[in-house]
Amino acid sequence: GEDVEQSLFLSVREGDSSVINCTYTDSSSTYLYWYKQEPGAGLQLLTYIFSNMDMKQDQRLTVLLNKKDKHLSLRIADTQTGDSAIYFCAESRISNTGKLIFGQGTTLQVKP
Amino acid sequence: SAVISQKPSRDICQRGTSLTIQCQVDSQVTMMFWYRQQPGQSLTLIATANQGSEATYESGFVIDKFPISRPNLTFSTLTVSIMSPEDSSIYLCSVVGSTSTDTQYFGPGTRLTVL
Numbered sequence: 001g002e003d004v005e006q007s008l009f010l011s012v013r014e015g016d017s018s019v020i021n022c023t024y025t026d027s028s029s030t031y032l033y034w035y036k037q038e039p040g041a042g043l044q045l046l047t048y049i050f051s052n053m054d055m056k057q058d059q060r061l062t063v064l065l066n067k068k069d070k071h072l073s074l075r076i077a078d079t080q081t082g083d084s085a086i087y088f089c090a091e092s093r094i095s096n097t098g099k100l101i102f103g104q105g106t107t108l109q110v111k112p
Numbered sequence: 113s114a115v116i117s118q119k120p121s122r123d124i125c126q127r128g129t130s131l132t133i134q135c136q137v138d139s140q141v142t143m144m145f146w147y148r149q150q151p152g153q154s155l156t157l158i159a160t161a162n163q164g165s166e167a168t169y170e171s172g173f174v175i176d177k178f179p180i181s182r183p184n185l186t187f188s189t190l191t192v193s194i195m196s197p198e199d200s201s202i203y204l205c206s207v208v209g210s211t212s213t214d215t216q217y218f219g220p221g222t223r224l225t226v227l
Binding site: 031040 | 156157160215
């Protein structure tokens with residue numbers, strides 16, 4: 001199937017770390033992405049990881065990929081109220097020029 | 113990354129009318145796509161806009177309902193034809209740049225409400 005699944009909601013306190021999880025089904029996935037969507041806005045590419053990598057770090061963001069379990073996670077360190085948004089995980093199966101399959105999105109709520 | 117603009121940013125339309133959405137990129141890109149995001153839902157690919165030829169549609173989407181043009185490497189249009197309230201969605205274009213390491217970037221979206 002073409003399922004990419006995410007939990008729908010996560011609530012954290014400001015300053016804590018957030019971990020958003022995603023599972024996918026196709027082992028031929030080549031690139032895996034994290035996008036952020038703020039209310040009323042389009043999608044902002046946060047980070048991405050090649051399928052032959054285990055981890056990628058970019059400032060406060062850490063992406064972990066477990067290919068065996070087809071599990072992807074996004075960790076946001078020192079979460080701020082400005083991080084409140086919907087986070088979408090997506091996979092690409094035809095190099096990086098193909099169709100993206102999106103998860104349902106995880107709404108992150110950051111409480112002050 | 114490419115800078116992508118869409119027009120209009122939002123519109124409210126009457127049932128039975130058609131709306132054309134424009135997507136403009138500030139640099140030449142290899143691929144352009146159109147996605148739909150229905151209220152409270154995730155994104156679904158409508159079609160790949162092919163430069164100089166007919167778009168490639170995903171299952172469930174047809175050219176008569178969503179005609180697409182891509183006359184050059186920086187511009188594409190999506191028309192939502194004979195609209196009904198079920199077409200109320202955000203329509204987003206996305207692009208992949210000209211290098212093999214580029215990823216997909218999205219435009220700001222067009223928020224369409226059909227009454």
